[in-house]
Amino acid sequence: MTAGLLPPLLLWPTGLPEVSLLYALTLALLVAFWLGRVAREARRGRVPRVGWWFVPGLLTLLLARVGDLPALFGIGAGLLLLAEYWPGAYGRPRRRPRLAWPLSGLLLALGLLTSSLLAGQANLPTVLATLLSLLAGLAGLLAAALSPAPARREKAQGFALRWQQPQLPEWPEFSVTLTGQGARLTNTSPQPLKVVGWSPRSVNAWLPPRNEEGRLLDLLGSGQSAFLPLSERETGVRVWYVTPQKPEQTRLFRADWVPSTPQTATPAHLLN
Structure with missing residues (x-):
């Protein structure tokens, strides 16, 4: 045609x-x-x-x-x-x-x-x-x-923050609850916090935060928790993190406690 x-x-x-x-x-x-x-x-x-x-x-x-x-x-x-x-x-x-x-x-x-x-x-x-x-x-x-241009991603913050001079907040922004297999780290602040690494007190380690299923966590919203696997004899943890307002400033959270003994059935823990 x-x-x-x-x-x-x-x-x-x-x-x-x-x-x-x-x-x-x-x-x-x-x-x-x-x-x-x-x-x-x-x-x-x-x-x-x-x-x-x-x-x-x-x-x-x-x-x-x-x-x-x-x-x-x-x-x-x-x-x-x-x-x-x-x-x-x-x-x-x-x-x-x-x-x-x-x-x-x-x-x-x-x-x-x-x-x-x-x-x-x-x-x-x-x-x-x-x-x-x-x-x-x-x-x-x-x-x-x-189509809008993709948002720029922030520079990866990792092991380099471990060696910066950390800031110790006047009031802790995390709480630690001991469990039978480790500790549960909970964000108690009203803002999300980016956990970049943590270490047991007894060793000089750098471990990524994970949930109880083993999946990696990057950002902990207010009230959210991460699981920190620890041995029964461990006496504390160190957590390095940053806030959304100052991602270049490293903060340090410290928690220490007395391990469980036959005389103390429940371990006492002291934050910061």
Whole structure:
């Protein structure tokens, strides 16, 4: 089937006898609405997922008019509704979208348009391929250009803080509760605290904090706890940590206690 060239975004008469100017403008308004939605979601850090079904839905609506097939119109309308109202239509990507493939789609659309202009005509598959490349390229370009830049991560704070001169708070920001297999370190301050390392009193160690399941912990919110495995003869712990307000200033928490003996069934512990 031979047809005239379909201009970008259907803003002018298509040259397809079956497609009226009013129908083309209606499709163009749908395209503008969808691209606006893609731009809004991109500013929120989300990209199309099921939302990509808008592109085949729009092409199906065009085919329904060209081929005079009402069933295709229903399918196309269903795809548009799916792309707009599906709960997972847009989602956060694992990494920021890149410009490579959207630019490739736009270049492909430009090449198809150029070849059609030189030939003076375009068949229906060329028109559909041009629209597909153009819409996908524009949407991908908006998603990549408008997505917020990833937040800068703070520099890793680890073993180097062990050798800085620590600050001893006037009032302890942790509490220690002895258990049968170690100690439970609890954040008693009203703010989150970043525990960078700890050590039993009897050795010069540098151990990462973990929970009772053995998973590494980085930040302890107010009221949250970490598990410190200790032997029964241990007499204390040392904990190095920083606050969100002063991540460069190391703080030290110390807790000492008297181990359990036959005369003292319950170990007494002294904070700081």
